[in-house]
Amino acid sequence: MSEIIIYGSFYGTTKKYAEALSDKTGIKACSYKDVKDINSYRTIIYLGGLYAGGVEGMKKTLKNLTDITNKKLIIATVGLADPADKQNTDHIKSKMRTQISPEIYEKACIFHLRGGIDYSKISLLHKTMMNMVYKKALSVPEEERTAEIRAMIETYNKQVDFVDLNSLEPLIKCHLMSP
Numbered sequence: 001m002s003e004i005i006i007y008g009s010f011y012g013t014t015k016k017y018a019e020a021l022s023d024k025t026g027i028k029a030c031s032y033k034d035v036k037d038i039n040s041y042r043t044i045i046y047l048g049g050l051y052a053g054g055v056e057g058m059k060k061t062l063k064n065l066t067d068i069t070n071k072k073l074i075i076a077t078v079g080l081a082d083p084a085d086k087q088n089t090d091h092i093k094s095k096m097r098t099q100i101s102p103e104i105y106e107k108a109c110i111f112h113l114r115g116g117i118d119y120s121k122i123s124l125l126h127k128t129m130m131n132m133v134y135k136k137a138l139s140v141p142e143e144e145r146t147a148e149i150r151a152m153i154e155t156y157n158k159q160v161d162f163v164d165l166n167s168l169e170p171l172i173k174c175h176l177m178s179p
């Protein structure tokens, strides 16, 4: 009973992960925009695309949780930065802490998945934002560039797809573990 996969996705990569997870677990997936009563679910799996460190829709959605005592929470971010790099995941996690309560952060199992981008398809606002990030990245001396900065420069204005549905396996294992 009462399990849900919720996703926040602009361009579909997070939705793709959410739908694959839904197929593998049999849990219904829906956009955070369509969630009616989040408190009625005992297990909540939230997947959100990363936008300037923010997890799309997460803050807005999870702030409606009133009592998490008996709940199972799983959160997965989907971004361009390589989650195999600890510096990247530390950075993502530090930003996440500013978006959700310490109780939710401590209780949730957190995962990081890799998404993709097609610059020819993103909105003008997002293009402008990425151009600013790119210029800032270029201004960092080469020897000081983190993996995240280097990946940003390498993928700028390109179409890249790092979606790997097998990377959902640890999340599925966590879901199967009790409670």
Ligand SMILES: Cc1cc2nc3c(=O)[nH]c(=O)nc-3n(C[C@H](O)[C@H](O)[C@H](O)COP(=O)(O)O)c2cc1C
Binding pocket: 008, 009, 010, 011, 012, 013, 014, 015, 049, 050, 051, 052, 053, 054, 078, 079, 080, 081, 114, 115, 116, 117, 122, 125, 126, 127, 129, 130
């Ligand atoms: C404006 C903008 C900001 C982004 N900021 C980040 C970021 O802070 N960290 C990151 O890893 N990826 C970032 N990305 C890349 C997206 O997280 C990535 O494309 C993701 O797969 C998008 O998910 P979606 O297709 O479900 O919307 C950004 C992309 C755009 C367009």
